[in-house]
Amino acid sequence: MLDPAFAHLIGGELGGFQSGFTHPIVGIDHLLAMLAVGIWGAQMGGRNVWTLPITFPFIMAAGSVLGMSGFVLPHVELAIALSVFILGLAIAFAWKAPEWLALLLIAIFAIFHGYAHGAELPQAIDPTSYANGFVVATGLIHIAGIGIGFMLGRLWKGQFSQALGVVIAMMGLYFALGPFFL
C-alpha cells in the first residue's frame, strides 16, 4: 500500500546535516511540491521568481515550530498531497495568480511541510545540523525548480512546462487518493 508522506518515515538516521539534507529529497511528495514552487515562480516570472522560494522556507520554519511544540495538526499527509496536486494544476494551467494569492497558497502549504519536518527535529542527534540540512535541501530544490521552469518555459511556448505540471498534479492525486484505494 502506498503511504504518501515518504519523507516522514525515515527513522533510521536522525543524525546531522546529511539526515536533514536527505529528508526532503527522499520524500517524493516533499520533493515534487518544492520543485513545483520553483517551476511555478519561474512560469509566472517577475518578482514571483524569488518571492515564492523565499516565502516557503520562512513559513516552513513557522510550521516546524508547530511540529516541535507538539501541537497536533490534522491531516498533514493529505494536505501535503493536496499541495502537490494544486501546485501541479497551477503549472498545468499556467495560472498567473496575483502575488498575494500565490504567496498565501504557498504559505498554507509550507505550514504542513514544515510541520512534518519539525515534528522530527527535537529527536535529531544534532538538531542544529539537521535543521541546516533540510533548509538547504529545500532551497536547492526550489532553485532546481526555477532552473527547470526557465528551461522548459522556452520549449514549445511553455507547453512542456505545463505538461510537467500535469504529471505533478497526477502524482499529487495519487498521493492523496492512493491510501484509500490501493
Next chain:
Amino acid sequence: MSGSSRYSPDTIYFAIAIVLGITTAGMYLLVPEEIADYVSNGFMLPALSYSLLLPLTACGFVLSSERPVALAANLAVLISTLWFGFQWAETIIFSDEQSVLLILGYPIVATTMALTTGGALLLPLSVRRWLVPVVCAICGLGLSLSVVIESPGDDYSGWFLSAGSTGGMAVVITSIVLVSRVKGIGANPWFTIAERILGSWLIAASLMLVTLATMPKRPYKPPTAPLTIPDGINMLQEP
C-alpha cells in the same frame, strides 16, 4: 603598455582566491603526522560543520557587495575580532567563569551568526552597507568562540590556527570569487535572487533552532509502527 595591464584586477582577485584555496588545502596535506590530530581536526571543524560554514559563506556574500578597499577593511575587522575572540575565550575557559562560555554553547553562537548574516542578506543594499562591519565582527567573534568551545582541550595554538584559518578562508574565498566573477550585488539580478534565497535559509534554520533551544523538552516517544523507507526495508527489524 606595461606588463601589469595584461591582467585585469578581477583576474588577479580570482587568482588570489584560487591560490588561497590551494594553500589551505595544501596546509592540510602537509601537516606532519605527529600534530595531525589537533591541526587536522581544527581544519575540519569549519569545513565540515555546516552550521558554521553556511554563515561564514553568507558573510562572504555580504562582503561581496563592497568595493575592494572596503572589502579589505571589513576583512581586517573579521580577522581582528577572530584574534580578539580567541584571546578572550581562552582566558575565560581557563578561569572560574568558563561556565559562561559553555552556557553560551556552540549552537547559540552558530545561530546568532546565521541570524545576523541571513538578516543582512535580506536587507536593501543601502542599509546593508552600514552593517557590514558589524556582520564581520559577529562572524569573527562567533567563529573564535565556536572553535574554543569545540576545542579538544590540548594544543590550543595548532587547533586555533588551523580552525581559524579554514573558517576565515571560507569568507575570504567566497567574497573574492563573487567580487571578481559576479561583480557583486546589483550588477546581476540572479545574484540578488541567490542572496535572498541564502538569507531566507539562514533565517528559517535559525528560527527553528531558537525555538528548539527555548521550548521545554518533550520526552522521547519511540515510534509505534515499523519504520520503513520507500524500498520496503524495515529499519527496525529484529536481528
